[in-house]
Amino acid sequence: MTITQPPGVDTPASEPRKPAPPTFRQRLGRLDVKLSPYLYIAPFWIVFALVGLFPIIYTAVIAFQDWDLVRNTGEFTGWDNFAFVLQDREFWFSLRNTFSIFLLSSVPQVIVATVIAAMLDKNIRSKTFWRMGVLLPYVVAPVAVALIFSNMFGDRYGLVNSVLGDFGIDPIAWHVDIIPSHIAIATMVNFRWTGYNALILLAAMQAIPRDLYEAAAIDGAGTWRRFFSVTLPQIRPTMIFVIITSTIGGLQIFDEPRMYDTNGQGGSNHQWETITLYLYKTGWGEFNFGRAAAVAWLLFIIIVAIGLLNFAVTQRLIATDTMAKKSKNLKKVTK
Amino acid sequence: MTAISNPLKRRPKYAAAVSTMRPHWTVYAVLAVFLIASVFPFYWSFLIASGDRFTINDPNLSWWPGGNFLENAATVINNPAVNFWKALWNSIVVSTVSGISTVVLSTLAGYAFAKLRFKGSGPLLVGVIATMAVPVQLGIVPLYILMQKFGWTGSIGAVILPVLVTAFGVFWMTQYISQALPTELIEAARVDGCSMIRTFWHVGLPAARPAAAMLFLFTFVTQWNNFMWPYIVLDPQNPTLPVSLSILQANYFVDYSLVLAGVLLATVPLMLLFMFAGRQLVSGIMAGAVKG
Numbered sequence: 001m002t003i004t005q006p007p008g009v010d011t012p013a014s015e016p017r018k019p020a021p022p023t024f025r026q027r028l029g030r031l032d033v034k035l036s037p038y039l040y041i042a043p044f045w046i047v048f049a050l051v052g053l054f055p056i057i058y059t060a061v062i063a064f065q066d067w068d069l070v071r072n073t074g075e076f077t078g079w080d081n082f083a084f085v086l087q088d089r090e091f092w093f094s095l096r097n098t099f100s101i102f103l104l105s106s107v108p109q110v111i112v113a114t115v116i117a118a119m120l121d122k123n124i125r126s127k128t129f130w131r132m133g134v135l136l137p138y139v140v141a142p143v144a145v146a147l148i149f150s151n152m153f154g155d156r157y158g159l160v161n162s163v164l165g166d167f168g169i170d171p172i173a174w175h176v177d178i179i180p181s182h183i184a185i186a187t188m189v190n191f192r193w194t195g196y197n198a199l200i201l202l203a204a205m206q207a208i209p210r211d212l213y214e215a216a217a218i219d220g221a222g223t224w225r226r227f228f229s230v231t232l233p234q235i236r237p238t239m240i241f242v243i244i245t246s247t248i249g250g251l252q253i254f255d256e257p258r259m260y261d262t263n264g265q266g267g268s269n270h271q272w273e274t275i276t277l278y279l280y281k282t283g284w285g286e287f288n289f290g291r292a293a294a295v296a297w298l299l300f301i302i303i304v305a306i307g308l309l310n311f312a313v314t315q316r317l318i319a320t321d322t323m324a325k326k327s328k329n330l331k332k333v334t335k
Numbered sequence: 336m337t338a339i340s341n342p343l344k345r346r347p348k349y350a351a352a353v354s355t356m357r358p359h360w361t362v363y364a365v366l367a368v369f370l371i372a373s374v375f376p377f378y379w380s381f382l383i384a385s386g387d388r389f390t391i392n393d394p395n396l397s398w399w400p401g402g403n404f405l406e407n408a409a410t411v412i413n414n415p416a417v418n419f420w421k422a423l424w425n426s427i428v429v430s431t432v433s434g435i436s437t438v439v440l441s442t443l444a445g446y447a448f449a450k451l452r453f454k455g456s457g458p459l460l461v462g463v464i465a466t467m468a469v470p471v472q473l474g475i476v477p478l479y480i481l482m483q484k485f486g487w488t489g490s491i492g493a494v495i496l497p498v499l500v501t502a503f504g505v506f507w508m509t510q511y512i513s514q515a516l517p518t519e520l521i522e523a524a525r526v527d528g529c530s531m532i533r534t535f536w537h538v539g540l541p542a543a544r545p546a547a548a549m550l551f552l553f554t555f556v557t558q559w560n561n562f563m564w565p566y567i568v569l570d571p572q573n574p575t576l577p578v579s580l581s582i583l584q585a586n587y588f589v590d591y592s593l594v595l596a597g598v599l600l601a602t603v604p605l606m607l608l609f610m611f612a613g614r615q616l617v618s619g620i621m622a623g624a625v626k627g
Contacts (some may be wrong), residue, residue, distance in 0.1 A: 029530075036531035037453035040443040044463070044500045047440075051497040052466055055474025063474060072480065103546040112369075119365050122358035132613040133370040135620070139613075140377075141560035144598045147584060148376045151383070151591055156426045157392040159379060195373060196620060203621035208591065252470055255562045255577075262584055276472055276563070283476055284567055293476045300473045307468075 014113050059293045067289035074290060081294035093270040094278040102250035104186035110242060117201035118227060134195030145188050146259035151186040175261055179232050181272040188256045197242050204238035205231060247310055251303050272285045274300050340344035384596035393593045416586055418572065422579035425491050426559055429575055433498040434554040438547045440500035445508025446539040450521055466502040482568055489570040498558060504550050549619030552594035552612055559605055576601040
């Protein structure tokens with residue numbers, strides 16, 4: 001001990017045949033081992049406590065208050081804010097729009113992304129080029145995408161309407177009618193995210209053992225059969241991941257509807273106002289923070305509910321699928 | 336059949352062909368259509384942005400760009416309300432600072448979760464994952480009140496603080512380090528007398544470098560494009576690029592050649608980044624998918 005002990009460190013000399021008391025360095029070392037992990041994760045928890053945990057808890061407090069912006073204090077008003085929001089037609093309009101835009105964006109997106117992923121999964125030339133190509137829209141800001149597409153979907157002279165005109169279709173009022181405005185906004189979302197999701201699905205497809213395809217081919221399965229009977233079942237977990245993340249993102253959509261026209265109010269008749277836009281208008285348009293906090297909680301509850309629903313549905317799909325497989329096998333055996 | 340049970344022997348021609356065959360031309364056709372759809376909106380914007388205020392209403396729009404792009408870009412840059420240079424600088428600062436800070440703090444925490452034994456590490460990691468599921472909007476009102484109390488509204492500090500480190504980053508680094516860094520290396524460094532932080536610095540950090548680079552890229556892109564919170568908390572005089580684009584739209588809604596010129600200007604920096612780092616971005620997304 002005394003040999004390894006560095007000079008200049010003042011430690012009590014150890015007596016022979018007695019367990020040596022830990023030297024200063026040893027104690028320091030032990031402290032280092034014990035404390036270091038906590039020190040390493042501390043920055044995350046400090047930031048999270050300040051900008052994550054505190055705001056979430058405080059949202060619950062403010063939601064029950066009539067918040068005074070000038071004095072920065074609130075007065076307890078019970079469920080008033082929630083009652084107001086739930087009786088506000090604007091809230092129900094924005095709920096409808098959010099779901100409509102979400103469905104119009106997520107369903108086609110997952111289908112197209114799966115097709116593109118299947119194409120990328122083939123043994124194509126210059127793989128990196130194609131992969132980068134489909135990802136390009138992802139790096140562009142939603143605000144920029146929204147400005148480009150809101151012009152392409154212009155009511156009078158927009159590119160889309162003039163192309164439709166070439167086919168003899170009457171111009172569509174993209175910024176007036178409800179469903180057309182939802183289609184236009186969903187197109188922006190799809191434009192930005194389809195390629196990104198295609199890459200995620202591609203990664204899942206590449207993890208499928210090639211032997212499976214070869215075995216299927218030997219059994220006489222063609223391209224389509226291999227896709228539906230090998231690829232799709234194998235990538236199902238990743239697909240669920242994509243669907244759930246796009247749900248969480250889709251229900252919070254703000255940038256695109258905000259930038260869809262110059263007013264950013266979600267349309268003269270709330271045609272494309274979403275819940276997050278409603279939250280923004282309540283909080284920073286009317287400066288009613290209590291009510292905005294109530295909207296935030298309602299949004300959160302909706303997201304959790306849809307997430308659970310998603311989970312239940314996909315679980316059931318998997319369950320019925322394996323059941324079907326089992327019954328098929330049974331049939332084979334009985335034959 | 337023997338060929339399948341013994342992979343060393345030659346496989347039957349047909350079975351081998353499934354995965355090595357060059358695909359039918361329709362595969363390239365589908366991909367090309369998708370790629371054109373991805374690029375076309377930018378080209379169309381350039382057509383409008385290189386014309387004048389009447390170009391967007393021109394029923395016989397030429398597919399060849401006009402010559403006004405630089406002029407339009409200059410008009411946007413020189414408009415005092417848009418604050419282009421300030422917005423560009425702010426965007427660079429916000430994205431870079433949050434990128435570096437997220438990488439450093441996430442790597443530290445990820446290393447601790449993946450490789451160090453300490454009481455409560457399991458529940459704390461579950462806590463990190465749980466925080467990922469909480470939407471940003473849930474806390475946005477109190478966050479604003481908090482920034483008002485700090486007196487930070489209008490400054491980019493209010494934009495940077497909430498994204499100094501993210502739960503996603505911690506989770507990502509934990510996943511990567513736990514499989515990429517052999518525990519023996521850490522033990523070896525410890526036996527050789529490295530302190531905990533030196534072990535992290537000389538063993539943990541180098542091993543985490545590939546994942547750290549990807550995390551930086553993702554954080555950078557996300558913060559560059561982030562709109563809602565900066566839009567709420569910043570002033571028009573001190574915007575980030577997406578915020579300044581929204582001002583641009585409000586200012587020039589009659590002249591879309593200027594609006595779209597501004598859109599392209601704001602997009603160019605990320606296009607450049609994409610040209611250099613797009614490959615890493617692609618592999619990052621694909622690596623994250625397999626693990627997540």
